[in-house]
Amino acid sequence: MTALQKDRVPRRKALRRHWWFTPWLYLLVPLAFLVTFTYLPIGDMIGYSFTDWDGISPERTNVGLKNYTDLFTRPELFKVFLVSGVYLIAAVFQIALALYFATVLSFNTRFRNLFKGILFFPYLINGVAIGFVFLFFFQPHGTLDSLLSMIGVHGKHQWLGDPDLVNKSLAGVSVWRYTGLNLVLFLGAIQSIPPHLYEAAALDGANRWQQFRHIIAPGIKPVISLSAILAVSGSLAVFEIPYIMTGGSNGSQTFVIQSINMAFKFDKFGLASASAVVLIVLILIVTWIQRRLVPEERVELS
Amino acid sequence: MRRGWLAVGAASMVVLTACSSSGGGGTSAAPSVNADPTKVSGSITVLTNRTDQLGDGTLDKYAAEFTKVYPNVKVKFEGMKDYEGEVKIRMNTENYGDVLPIPSDLSIARFPDFFSSLGDASELSKTYQWTDYSTVSGKVYGIANYGTVTGFVYNKKVWADAGVTEWPGTPEEFLADLKAIKAKGAAVPYYTNYHDGWPLRQWTDAIGSPSCDSGAKDKLADTAQPWTAGGDLYTIDSLVYSIVDQKLSEDDPTTTNWDQSKVMLGTGKVGAMYLGSWSISQMRDAAAKAGANPDDIGYMPFPSTSGKACTVLQPDYKYAINKHSKNQEAARAWIDWFVTKSGAAQAEQGISSVKGTELPGALKPFADQGVQMIGQNQEKSATVKKIDKGAEINLDAPDYRQKLVDIARGAASGDRNSYFAELNKKWSQAQKTVNG
Numbered sequence: 001m002t003a004l005q006k007d008r009v010p011r012r013k014a015l016r017r018h019w020w021f022t023p024w025l026y027l028l029v030p031l032a033f034l035v036t037f038t039y040l041p042i043g044d045m046i047g048y049s050f051t052d053w054d055g056i057s058p059e060r061t062n063v064g065l066k067n068y069t070d071l072f073t074r075p076e077l078f079k080v081f082l083v084s085g086v087y088l089i090a091a092v093f094q095i096a097l098a099l100y101f102a103t104v105l106s107f108n109t110r111f112r113n114l115f116k117g118i119l120f121f122p123y124l125i126n127g128v129a130i131g132f133v134f135l136f137f138f139q140p141h142g143t144l145d146s147l148l149s150m151i152g153v154h155g156k157h158q159w160l161g162d163p164d165l166v167n168k169s170l171a172g173v174s175v176w177r178y179t180g181l182n183l184v185l186f187l188g189a190i191q192s193i194p195p196h197l198y199e200a201a202a203l204d205g206a207n208r209w210q211q212f213r214h215i216i217a218p219g220i221k222p223v224i225s226l227s228a229i230l231a232v233s234g235s236l237a238v239f240e241i242p243y244i245m246t247g248g249s250n251g252s253q254t255f256v257i258q259s260i261n262m263a264f265k266f267d268k269f270g271l272a273s274a275s276a277v278v279l280i281v282l283i284l285i286v287t288w289i290q291r292r293l294v295p296e297e298r299v300e301l302s
Numbered sequence: 303m304r305r306g307w308l309a310v311g312a313a314s315m316v317v318l319t320a321c322s323s324s325g326g327g328g329t330s331a332a333p334s335v336n337a338d339p340t341k342v343s344g345s346i347t348v349l350t351n352r353t354d355q356l357g358d359g360t361l362d363k364y365a366a367e368f369t370k371v372y373p374n375v376k377v378k379f380e381g382m383k384d385y386e387g388e389v390k391i392r393m394n395t396e397n398y399g400d401v402l403p404i405p406s407d408l409s410i411a412r413f414p415d416f417f418s419s420l421g422d423a424s425e426l427s428k429t430y431q432w433t434d435y436s437t438v439s440g441k442v443y444g445i446a447n448y449g450t451v452t453g454f455v456y457n458k459k460v461w462a463d464a465g466v467t468e469w470p471g472t473p474e475e476f477l478a479d480l481k482a483i484k485a486k487g488a489a490v491p492y493y494t495n496y497h498d499g500w501p502l503r504q505w506t507d508a509i510g511s512p513s514c515d516s517g518a519k520d521k522l523a524d525t526a527q528p529w530t531a532g533g534d535l536y537t538i539d540s541l542v543y544s545i546v547d548q549k550l551s552e553d554d555p556t557t558t559n560w561d562q563s564k565v566m567l568g569t570g571k572v573g574a575m576y577l578g579s580w581s582i583s584q585m586r587d588a589a590a591k592a593g594a595n596p597d598d599i600g601y602m603p604f605p606s607t608s609g610k611a612c613t614v615l616q617p618d619y620k621y622a623i624n625k626h627s628k629n630q631e632a633a634r635a636w637i638d639w640f641v642t643k644s645g646a647a648q649a650e651q652g653i654s655s656v657k658g659t660e661l662p663g664a665l666k667p668f669a670d671q672g673v674q675m676i677g678q679n680q681e682k683s684a685t686v687k688k689i690d691k692g693a694e695i696n697l698d699a700p701d702y703r704q705k706l707v708d709i710a711r712g713a714a715s716g717d718r719n720s721y722f723a724e725l726n727k728k729w730s731q732a733q734k735t736v737n738g
Contacts, residue, residue, distance in 0.1 A: 054691075056390055056408065058415055135497075139557040161554040163713040247499055249704040250556055250713055264387060265699045266691045267407075 042280070049273035055263060060270075067274035077275065080255050083167055084235045090171035091231035095224070097175070098182035103212050105183075106190040116187070123180035131244030134173045135160075163251045170242050170252055177241070178234075182227050189220035225294045232290065233283040255279055333418055333623065333630035335638060343374035344629030346400035346636060351385035351619065364644050368636065371643075375632045396626040400633040403619030404436065404444045407698060411684045413443040417622035418630055420445060420637070430641070431655045432617040434680045444620030447641050448652025451603075451613040451665065451675060452507040455581050456574035457567055458600040460489045464573075469602045469611070469671070473512070473541045476605045480550040483573045491573040492545050493563050496555030496707055499700035501563075504577050505538050506697045507614065509678075511604035512537040514612035516676045523682040523689065526730040529722035535697075536722070537607055539706055543718045546710035555707055564588035568599065576604075580618065582664040583651045601664060603673050613668065615675040617655060685736060692732035695725060 024031075049067055053060035071077060101119055105112045122130070137143045138159035145156050159169040193215060201211050217224075239256040242248060248257035255275070263272035336342050348361075355361045356379055365377040382388045386405050392398040393405075393416055404417070419441040420426065426442045427433045436444035461467075464483040470476035480491035495501035510518040511534070518534045528535040545551050552558065552572075566572040568589025575581075579601060586596035603613040621640070623633040640646060647654035651662040661669060668675070695702050702725065708714035709721050716724075 056393060057412060135557055135559075140554045142557070156553075158554045158556070160556040161711075161713065163708070166556070246497075246556060247701075247704075249496070249499075249701070250708055261699075261701065262694075264390075265696050265701065266694045268691070268694075 045273045045276055048269055049277050051270045053269045054267040055269040056267070063270065067270045068278075070271060071274050071278060077258065078255075080253050080258050081236070083252065083254050084238060086167040087171045087174060087235035087238050088232065090168075090175050091235050094175045094179050095182055095227050095231060098179045098186055098227075099224070101179075102183050102186035102190055103208075103216055106187060106216075107208070116183070119183050120180035122177045123184075125177075127177075127240040128244055130173065130177055131241060135245055138169055160246060161250065166246065166250050166252050170245060173241050173245070174238070185223050185227060186220060189223040190216055193219045225290070228294075229287055229290050232286050236283055236286070237279060333420075333634040335631055335635045339372045339635070340374060342372050342631055342635050344632035345376040345378065346627070346629050346632045347378045347380055348636065349385075349389060349399035349402040350379055350381050351403060353381040353383055356381040364640065364646060367644065368639055371639065372632070372635055375635060377636060396624075398624055400624055400627040400629055401621055401636055402624060404622050406619070409684050409687050410436065410438060410680070413438050413622070414441070416625055417443045418625045418627070419443060420623070420634070429657060431653075431657055432620075432677075434677075435617055435683075436620050436622070437680075444622040445637060445641055446617030446620045446655045448647035448650065448654050449615055449617045450578040450580045450652060451615050451668070452504060452511070452576070452578050453601055453603045453613055454574045455567065455577050455579075455585055456600050456602060457489070457570050457572065457598050459595075459598045460486075460570045460573045461600075463488065470605045471609075471611070472607065473537060473544075473605045476541065477544055477548065477550070480545065480573065481548070484550055489571050489573050490552050490566075491550040493558065493566065493572040493575050494542075494546070494551050494555050494707060495558050495560055495563055495575065496704060497558040498560040499704065501560070501575065501577060502542075502700040502703040502707070503698060505542060505703060507578065507616065508538050508576070508604045509534045510614040510676060511612050512607040514606060514608040514610045514674065514676065516614075517679045519686060520679045520682040523685040523733075526733060527726040528729055529725050532607075538604075539703070539722070540718065541605075542703060543706055543710045546707050547718075551707075555711070565592045568592050568596070569594045570598070579662075579665060580650060580652060601667065603668065611671065611673045613673055613675055614678050615653065616678055618652065688736045689729065689732045692735055693725075693728040694732075695728055 048060075050062055050064060051060040052063045052066075101115075105116055105119075109115070139145075140156035140158055140161070144159060148154075148157075158165065160166050197215050198211060201215060206214070237256055238254045242252045242254055243257055243260075246252045248254070248261070253261075256279070259272045259275045259279070262268045262275065350356060350361065352361070361379050365379070368377060369375065380399060385403070386407055389398065389402065389405050390407070398416075404413070408416075413436060421442055423433055423437040423440050423442050426445070430445050432446050432449060433442045435446070436442055460483060461479065464479070464486045466479045466482055470479050483489055483491040509522075510516060513534050515521075515534075522528055522535075525533065527533075529539065530536055546555075563572065563575065564585055565588050567575060567585055569592050582599060582601055585599045589596045589599055603611050606612060621637050623630060623637065627633050641654075642656055646652075647656075647659075648662065651664045653659075653661060653665070690697050705714060706718075706721060709716050709718070
């Protein structure tokens with residue numbers, strides 16, 4: 001009896017040790033990617049932010065916090081966040097629009113798969129291609145002006161040339177592009193709501209709006225708050241659409257474009273890295289505040 | 303856990319940095335080429351910004367010609383669409399081809415860190431022009447294939463139709479001529495190419511032309527306020543400002559299109575653009591393809607403030623050898639052959655860097671009208687670059703001039719004087735830091 005037990009115990013231990021690292025084996029490849037392409041570069045970047053490196057010279061000297069003090073003593077560098085405000089407002093429209101379409105398309109609408117496809121399609125197109133397409137779209141006497149003249153609004157508008165319009169036009173492109181992504185997220189969440197809830201609600205005489213208000217909206221709340229977080233951090237870090245379409249000219253410069261110019265046009269890698277670090281911290285803070293305001297709660301649907 | 307990875311990342315970064323820091327410095331001897339071409343061997347990679355020539359096989363033709371002379375050398379090309387942007391990142395490693403064009407943004411003081419010396423300046427300058435653009439302590443690090451002059455490429459017919467037959471002598475005359483073209487109504491007098499940006503950058507190359515001073519760019523090192531009347535930058539940027547301010551350019555500059563602009567100039571929808579003389583052959587091609595007369599394309603120098611018509615003759619990309627290359631000899635053989643024997647410079651209407659070669663046909667009118675071609679001194683170019691970047695202006699990027707255009711067309715606040723004052727302030731501050 002004792003002999004048997006003695007035999008058994010180490011075997012079980014061996015088994016358990018084996019069990020301990022198996023999940024890590026599965027995670028090895030993704031973790032290696034994550035470390036190589038996310039954490040190592042971020043570590044590097046934080047390192048650069050304390051130097052005066054110009055991006056190409058073999059030597060770099062440590063300048064301590066100078067880059068950060070530089071950054072915060074130049075308020076004009078933060079003025080570009082005003083541009084982000086335009087995108088943030090656009091993001092509100094985007095989420096509302098996506099929510100509306102997701103709700104409509106989750107009911108038995110005619111051609112709903114077709115519409116889902118049409119709405120999701122922009123998200124699949126490469127950002128550079130979108131930039132070029134919309135450059136033509138926004139040209140004076142271009143597609144948009146022709147469309148407008150069909151409904152009686154004549155004249156040519158400088159959609160990108162007018163400093164009051166440029167950011168709105170660009171934000172519009174961004175809405176066009178990302179609505180599909182939000183739509184798919186919302187659709188997925190809505191689909192997880194058990195259908196008998198609608199039946200019961202319909203029997204009780206609830207109309208579509210009431211069904212949305214009391215079943216769908218609370219049911220997909222976590223996804224909505226996720227979208228809101230993505231929208232805020234996205235609008236702080238807007239980059240590719242303005243970079244491709246205007247290169248940041250005519251007052252459409254965003255914080256990321258400014259950092260890129262700092263690094264690659266003025267050879268101030270240290271300062272650029274510092275501003276990238278500031279952006280990361282800023283996004284983390286915003287996310288944290290949002291999490292505080294809208295705490296994650298488990299949604300129980302039955 | 304995450305914090306742990308971050309620590310690992312930070313630690314390994316320090317190690318990596320330490321390794322890479324020890325790499326720089328030290329100069330290698332100039333690679334020489336064996337007199338017997340069959341003894342030169344190896345496989346070299348040539349980086350190129352000319353993806354168009356890579357695509358249409360022009361470069362492969364040159365390589366095939368080269369291999370006839372050097373049968374044991376294999377030449378491979380690697381094209382980069384955004385050459386300046388990509389190559390500088392590659393240069394943080396040791397693997398940046400064997401032969402490469404020196405990125406124009408790289409400060410001259412850094413050349414010895416990256417490239418092999420090609421020989422003494424006193425020797426090489428006998429054969430090649432513009433060696434001073436890449437000479438660091440008496441050694442040359444790059445040789446250009448060809449040089450270009452800058453000026454306005456224009457449509458002769460448009461100008462003649464507006465009653466202008468003589469080249470404008472001063473900036474004021476130039477503006478008056480553009481107005482005449484506008485009054486005629488058939489063409490946009492000037493096209494900025496604002497959206498593509500780099501054509502606006504070209505205006506920087508005019509430094510030296512208005513004052514006819516080959517030391518104009520070097521002077522920037524000691525000038526606290528370059529944007530004051532009399533300075534070349536003032537003349538140049540004032541002209542840009544006035545053109546846009548007086549509505550002599552396209553309506554919406556933000557949606558311009560470079561490829562389209564070539565056709566527009568060729569077919570007489572645009573009067574003029576400020577570009578290097580390399581653009582002439584492209585404009586003529588575009589005109590011919592659009593069914594217009596390629597002979598309508600002309601070229602004129604920047605209007606002068608000194609009373610003499612002048613243009614700055616300067617090199618295009620300078621080719622250098624990667625200091626870490628294992629095939630220094632073969633790389634050197636390629637550069638020598640490409641610059642002196644390939645005929646690539648002539649094929650592109652460039653002015654060959656080999657001294658004593660004839661001017662290309664497109665620049666005949668310059669010779670006929672007695673336009674003086676001057677060089678640009680390079681003694682202080684490293685300091686000028688340092689000030690320029692420190693001031694966050696960057697004369698070699700279009701951004702500050704895009705802003706100038708924005709102000710001129712009323713899309714940004716301020717006027718010419720306030721913007722020039724701002725630029726002057728930035729410049730003098732950076733100058734104080736650089737000069738100590």
